[in-house]
Structures are given as structure tokens and as C-alpha cells.
Amino acid sequence: MASIACSLRAVRPVAMRFAPRAAPVVRMAPLRSFSSSRMTTSYISRMNINRKTNQCPPSLTGLARKYTKDHEWIDLSADRKTGVIGISEYAAEQLGDVVYVELPPASGEWTEQGDSIGAVESVKSASDINAPVRCKVTHANALLEEKPATINQVPEDDSAGGGWIVKVEVDEEGAKQFDELMDAAAYKEFVAE
Amino acid sequence: MQSFARIARASPRVKASLSAGRLSTAGSIRCASSASSSGEALKKTPLYDFHVAHGAKMVPFAGYHMPVQYSSLSLADSHHFTRKHASLFDVSHMVQHIFKGPAAAAFLEKVTPSSWSSVAPMSGKLTTFLWPGTGGIVDDTIVTRIGEDEYYVVTNGACLDKDTKYIDEELGKFGGDVQWTRLDGSGLVALQGPQSAEILSEVLATDINLKEFYFGNTVQAQLKLADGSKTHPVLISRGGYTGEDGFEISFNGKLYPASESTVKAVESLIQTAGPERLQMAGLGARDSLRLEAGMCLYGHDLDDTTTPVEAGLSWIIPPERRKAGGFHGAEVILPQLTPKSKGGAGVERRRVGFVVQGAPAREGAEIQKDGEKVGTITSGVPSPTLGKNIAMGYIKDGLHKAGTEVDVVVRGRKRAAVVTKMPFTPAKYWKAPA
Numbered sequence: 200m201a202s203i204a205c206s207l208r209a210v211r212p213v214a215m216r217f218a219p220r221a222a223p224v225v226r227m228a229p230l231r232s233f234s235s236s237r238m239t240t241s242y243i244s245r246m247n248i249n250r251k252t253n254q255c256p257p258s259l260t261g262l263a264r265k266y267t268k269d270h271e272w273i274d275l276s277a278d279r280k281t282g283v284i285g286i287s288e289y290a291a292e293q294l295g296d297v298v299y300v301e302l303p304p305a306s307g308e309w310t311e312q313g314d315s316i317g318a319v320e321s322v323k324s325a326s327d328i329n330a331p332v333r334c335k336v337t338h339a340n341a342l343l344e345e346k347p348a349t350i351n352q353v354p355e356d357d358s359a360g361g362g363w364i365v366k367v368e369v370d371e372e373g374a375k376q377f378d379e380l381m382d383a384a385a386y387k388e389f390v391a392e
Numbered sequence: 393m394q395s396f397a398r399i400a401r402a403s404p405r406v407k408a409s410l411s412a413g414r415l416s417t418a419g420s421i422r423c424a425s426s427a428s429s430s431g432e433a434l435k436k437t438p439l440y441d442f443h444v445a446h447g448a449k450m451v452p453f454a455g456y457h458m459p460v461q462y463s464s465l466s467l468a469d470s471h472h473f474t475r476k477h478a479s480l481f482d483v484s485h486m487v488q489h490i491f492k493g494p495a496a497a498a499f500l501e502k503v504t505p506s507s508w509s510s511v512a513p514m515s516g517k518l519t520t521f522l523w524p525g526t527g528g529i530v531d532d533t534i535v536t537r538i539g540e541d542e543y544y545v546v547t548n549g550a551c552l553d554k555d556t557k558y559i560d561e562e563l564g565k566f567g568g569d570v571q572w573t574r575l576d577g578s579g580l581v582a583l584q585g586p587q588s589a590e591i592l593s594e595v596l597a598t599d600i601n602l603k604e605f606y607f608g609n610t611v612q613a614q615l616k617l618a619d620g621s622k623t624h625p626v627l628i629s630r631g632g633y634t635g636e637d638g639f640e641i642s643f644n645g646k647l648y649p650a651s652e653s654t655v656k657a658v659e660s661l662i663q664t665a666g667p668e669r670l671q672m673a674g675l676g677a678r679d680s681l682r683l684e685a686g687m688c689l690y691g692h693d694l695d696d697t698t699t700p701v702e703a704g705l706s707w708i709i710p711p712e713r714r715k716a717g718g719f720h721g722a723e724v725i726l727p728q729l730t731p732k733s734k735g736g737a738g739v740e741r742r743r744v745g746f747v748v749q750g751a752p753a754r755e756g757a758e759i760q761k762d763g764e765k766v767g768t769i770t771s772g773v774p775s776p777t778l779g780k781n782i783a784m785g786y787i788k789d790g791l792h793k794a795g796t797e798v799d800v801v802v803r804g805r806k807r808a809a810v811v812t813k814m815p816f817t818p819a820k821y822w823k824a825p826a
Contacts (some may be wrong), residue, residue: 253745295461296468297776299751299781301803318803320752322680322774 202269203290203319203326264355265331265377266386269313273331274357279374284331285363286319289390291354294321297347302339303365309335312376317364319350332376334367437484438579438643438654454549456485459674471776472636475817478585479673480661483633484654486551488642489559492542495568499794500535500543502553503562503738505709505719511537514610516544516629521558526701527721527728530558532690536610536629544610544627544642546580567675577645579654583661583670584638584681586820591665592639595657597622607631607821610633615641617660624648626657630822631695633678635685635815637822646725654749658766680773683782686745686798686814692755693743693784701728702786704743732803733791741767742792745784745814748772751780751802753809760806762801766791769800775816783809 264274270290274283291297301318303310310316310330317328317339340363343350354362369377379387407676435456443450446803447463459482461467467614474480491500497509506519516536520529531551547555556574563572583592589602598613610629614622624647632638641657643650662670679689688694694703699721706729713719719727732734747751752774759767772783783800791798794813 295466296776301751315803318751320774322471322776323676324755325752 203271203286203294203328209293228243242377245371256288262391264383265382266332266389267329267380268389269327269329269331270390271328273305273333273377273380275369275374275377279377280369281298282332282367282369283335283363284316284328284334284358284365284375285357285361286328286350286354286369287386287390288354291351291362294326295323295376296352297350300347300350302341302343303336305336305338307335309333309370312373317352320347328364330367331349331380333375334373336365338365338366340364404754414680417784420492433484437482438651439482439484439581439658442655442658443672448672448674451675453675454485455552456549458482458485459672461674462672463674464670467676467680468776470673471680472763473671474585474673475636475683475777476586476678477668478583478587478591478638478665478670479677480658480670481582481584481673482658482679483580483582483640484578486580487547487549487552487555488578488580488644489545489547490538490542490573491545491570492573493565493568493570494541494568496541496543498568499563499570500568501713501719502566503530503559503720504533504535505713505722505725507537507710507713508535508537508543510712513537514541514688515608516631517608517611517708518705520694520705521547522700522720522725523553523696524720525724526697527724528696529690529694529700529703530696532556532688532694532705534629534631538610542627546640550691553765555665565629566579573646575644575646577650578650579643579645579650579657580640581654582632582634584632584634585636587665587669588638589822591661591670592628594664595660600628601696605822605825607637607823615657615660616664617656618663623653623657626653633685633687634681635819635821636681636754637820660808679771680776683771683773683784684775684777684787684815684817685819686784686816688743688784689771696787698743699726699728699739701724702739702741716781732758739789740774741786743770743784744787744792744794745782745812745816746798746800746809747812747816748781748783748800748802748807748809750781750807751805753783753785753800753802753807757786758787758801759809760801761788761791766798776815783813784814787811 264305266272266287270287272285272287297319299320303316312333313329315327316330316336318324321327350362357363432469434452437456440457443459449461450457451460465473482753500508503521504519516534519530519533519535523530531547533545533547538544548777559572563570593602595615597616598614600611600613607630610624610627614625614630616622627642629640633639643654667677700708727737728739730737753769753772755770757769758765767785767787775782794811796811798809800809
């Protein structure tokens with residue numbers, strides 16, 4: 200099966216006209232850390248506001264979000280040991296109506312960078328979701344089994360109710376690979392190419 | 393780990409999905425057998441500029457730049473809109489032909505298993521071109537009798553090269569008086585959906601009683617244009633590829649300036665109907681619509697190795713031809729019509745429909761029964777109308793009855809599936825009262 204990038208490739212010439220809807224500015228916000236759960240809660244309510252304005256909500260756990268050429272995103276935690284993975288708004292828009300999301304079992308096994316950790320099915324196509332970095336799946340977003348269309352609505356939302364795909368454990372190698380991925384600005388340029 | 397390049401090499405289906413989602417799958421695979429598009433510059437239909445101006449995503453399909461969908465509607469929305477209102481599809485990539493002459497019917501009766509000399513004028517039907525010896529399907533086609541000894545034939549765009557060679561060779565062997573003209577540069581559009589008839593009636597400049605113009609009928613007519621003028625005569629056939637009522641309108645490029653007239657007629661249809669009733673639709677919606685309607689896509693659900701009996705198309709062979717034979721592959725096909733249980737040859741595999749749980753099954757997925765391979769999926773899509781995953785494929789004879797429970801393997805996991813009668817959604821053709 201094709202990666203998301205592959206599935207999108209042919210539409211690229213036309214797709215160029217679509218700018219990603221996500222506003223990467225949020226991602227460029229200064230680093231924060233969270234010390235209390237209350238702060239987290241207030242952050243969630245702000246995120247909901249963001250959703251209405253169609254902005255990309257900032258990550259709760261992560262400090263930075265990076266993107267792959269296959270159109271996955273990954274947030275890495277401050278301690279660089281855990282992450283959240285999803286597909287980009289650009290990819291979600293290009294895939295069209297997502298009708299099924301194949302989630303990986305939390306098998307306890309490490310997945311190498313670029314290997315499939317799941318799949319997204321739209322009316323149009325089936326696309327692999329590939330691991331942006333070497334990682335171990337700890338949680339899959341069960342909401343997507345019931346409501347796969349969440350991916351179309353809020354693909355870059357890593358909160359409960361968001362379209363994130365999996366939460367993962369990341370090791371040193373994975374963290375190093377993370378550093379090599381595109382940041383929001385670079386990704387925006389990449390999809391505009 | 394599989395790199396993109398490796399996957400692409402390993403499996404043609406994946407290569408297809410690379411080149412535009414599943415939709416163009418159809419294009420690349422169908423072309424694989426005819427090699428019509430690779431390496432050559434893509435052709436444009438008369439409506440190319442119109443599509444681009446209307447926000448179409450263009451993809452390579454059957455050697456043409458074709459619209460896969462339009463920015464105004466998602467694939468599912470376009471699908472629903474067609475079933476509820478009407479959609480207009482550019483199908484100018486399909487190949488239109490005229491076979492004319494005293495021996496035209498005899499020729500068509502050699503290469504297809506249907507009867508043509510007895511067919512009523514201005515009516516047509518589905519049939520298949522067949523390989524001699526094996527009875528395999530060269531292409532599926534709609535043939536319409538448009539004159540005493542004149543037949544209008546529409547074949548698949550992706551089979552252009554193969555069909556051309558086939559027809560050329562067969563005409564050579566046949567030797568009778570048949571003139572064959574390929575109507576290159578023509579336009580063909582499909583108006584499909586429950587509101588098609590009312591829309592068409594508003595643009596007809598010729599008096600035609602659509603109530604008595606039935607599925608399979610064809611008529612020559614003119615259409616009103618926005619500036620008050622009329623088109624040149626066009627050929628309108630009632631039918632289509634969505635399971636809905638609808639029409640296909642042909643603009644003959646050999647007789648008329650079709651590249652202009654097709655665009656003007658489409659503009660007239662779109663303007664007259666308005667966006668509430670009519671939208672442009674692309675190959676994407678066409679694929680999910682035809683699959684719900686249980687219709688085959690050549691290169692996927694049919695190929696050179698499939699006989700009409702295996703494909704569930706025995707109904708195209710009328711009683712007189714079953715008796716007399718005389719068409720290519722009859723020696724293989726006719727014995728297949730009688731099941732083994734009744735002393736005939738029967739078939740080893742049959743095309744049937746499936747409803748699949750969980751993940752949608754796509755082309756190439758293996759069908760299993762009790763862990764053993766019993767068939768292969770040839771087309772599959774999440775059905776926008778039913779909200780279920782539908783598919784068609786070939787299954788071992790004996791397991792083909794509706795209700796049979798099997799497994800379909802998607803990404804290494806078995807998914808429960810049930811053999812299901814097709815069409816998946818009821819056909820809504822405008823048929824003559826029985």
C-alpha cells in the first residue's frame with residue numbers, strides 16, 4: 200500500500216494551490232512546560248477556541264511539532280521520551296472523506312522509522328501511516344474507530360477528541376531522527392512546492 | 393521496511409494509488425494491458441479547459457487528462473449529489489466507433505455473443521468483444537443499432553490500442569463488407585441522476601417524449617445553447633454507468649466541430665439546470681457509483697482471461713446464440729453455461745459482490761474460506777450510500793451464493809465478509825413497462 204505521500208503525489212500539481220489550513224505560527228510559540236493539571240485544562244479550553252478559528256491547536260505534551268515528507272506529524276515531549284503522531288491537515292484534506300482508520304495494537308514492539316503503524320482509508324484510497332521516527336506504540340486513538348471522520352475535522356489536534364493517531368514511546372535514536380524532520384515552516388514550504 | 397519505490401515496483405495496484413488515489417488506479421492498470429498512455433503525452437478532451445476552470449483535480453486516465461473530482465464537492469458529496477439530483481461526467485476518453493455496411497451485423501455477431509441483426513433500430517445494449525479460442529473478454533462495450541446496417545459502438549479508453557489492433561485483425565480475417573470509423577476527437581458526456589430527465593428536457597431543441605424514451609434507446613436530437621442557437625445533431629442514449637436514470641450524449645467529431653460544441657452544450661446544461669440540480673462529477677464518484685451499481689470496470693473486474701460466464705454476464709448471450717454459437721470462444725463459453733451439476737463444464741470461479749466488515753477491501757485482497765485462498769477482490773470501495781464496505785471479486789464456484797460467509801485479508805488481517813447480491817443499491821433505470 201502507498202504511503203500518504205504516495206497517494207497524494209498525483210494530485211500534487213493541482214494540490215499546490217491548497218495551502219495547508221493549519222496555522223503553523225502556533226507551533227512556533229516559545230517553549231512551555233506544564234507543571235499543573237489545571238494549566239492543562241485551561242489549555243484545552245483555549246484549544247477549543249482555536250478549533251473554531253480553524254487554527255492548529257498547540258500540543259499539550261509536546262514542545263515542538265515536526266512533519267515528515269509522508270505528511271505525518273509528531274510532537275515530542277520535553278524529556279524527548281514520548282510523542283504523539285497524526286497526519287497533517289494537508290494530507291487529511293487531500294485524502295478526502297476518511298471512512299476507516301486502522302490502528303496498531305500496543306504490541307510493545309519497536310517500529311522503525313518509515314514502517315507502517317496504521318492506515319487511513321478514504322473513499323479515494325488506502326494510505327499507510329508511517330512511523331515518523333523509531334517508536335513504540337503505547338496508545339491508539341480509539342475514537343477514530345468510531346468516528347474516523349475526526350481525522351478530517353481536527354487531524355492535528357492531539358487532545359482527547361482530536362484526530363491524533365497514536366501515542367508512542369521514543370528512544371534516543373528516535374529523538375535524533377525527530378531533529379532531522381521538517382518544522383512547520385519547512386513543511387509548509389514542502390507542500391507548497 | 394518498504395520504501396515507496398519498492399512498493400511501487402512490487403504491486404501495480406500500489407503504483408496506481410500513487411498516481412492519484414485509487415481512482416486513477418483504473419487508469420494505470422487498464423493502460424497496463426494496452427500501454428496506451430505510458431510515455432506518450434496525455435491527450436485532452438474537448439472539456440479540458442472547462443474542467444480546469446471549474447476547479448477539477450486532473451489526473452492521467454486512459455491516456456487523457458481527466459477530472460477525478462471538483463473543488464466544490466468531496467467524493468462522497470459528489471456521489472450523494474448524483475444519487476439525489478444529477479451530475480455531469482466527461483467521458484470523452486471513451487472510444488466511439490461506427491461499424492457500417494451490409495456485413496456489419498454479421499461481423500459484430502462474430503466478435504460478440506449478442507444478436508445484432510434482430511435488434512430494434514435506435515436501441516443498444518452491453519456486450520463484450522471476445523478472443524477466439526479462449527472466449528476471454530477483450531473489452532466490454534455498448535453497441536447501438538443506429539441505422540439499417542449501421543452500429544454505434546463505445547469501448548473503453550484504456551483499451552484503445554488493444555481494441556484497435558483487435559478490430560483491425562478481426563476485420564481482416566472476416567473479409568466482409570464492413571466500414572469501420574473511429575470517431576477520434578469526439579465528445580461524450582454522461583448526465584446521470586434522478587433529475588437528469590427534467591434537465592435534459594429543458595435543453596432539448598428537438599421534440600422528444602422522454603417518457604417513452606427508455607433505457608437502451610437512442611435518438612438523434614439538437615440541444616439549445618445559451619445564446620439561443622442550437623447544437624449540431626447529437627446522439628442521445630438513455631443509460632449510463634451509475635445505476636441511476638440518465639443519458640449519454642455523443643458529439644461526433646468526424647462530422648461536426650465537436651471540440652466546440654461539447655463545451656457549449658455542457659455550459660448550456662450547467663446553466664439551465666443550476667447548481668442545485670446539476671454538478672460536474674469526476675472519475676472518483678463515477679467509480680464508487682458504478683461499484684454500488686454492480687457494474688464492471690475493465691482491467692479490474694474483467695480482463696482477457698475472464699469469460700462472460702465467469703463474469704456473471706451470461707445474460708448478454710441470448711437464446712438463439714446459445715443454440716447456434718458461431719461467435720469467438722463459443723466452444724468454451726457455451727459449455728460453461730451449464731453447471732457441472734447438470735452435466736456441463738460450468739466455471740471454476742464467479743464474479744460476486746461482498747460486504748466487508750472493518751477495513752474496505754481493495755483490488756488484490758485475498759478471499760479466504762477456513763484459511764484457504766478461494767478468490768481475489770477486483771474492486772472495492774467504502775459505499776457512500778450504504779455506509780458499508782462493498783467489493784466485487786472472483787470466488788471459487790460453489791461459494792458464490794449470497795449469504796456465504798468468507799474472510800477477506802486486508803493488510804494481513806482477516807476481515808469478515810459476506811457474499812452479497814449485486815447491485816448493492818437498486819437500479820433506477822427508466823425501463824419500458826414489461
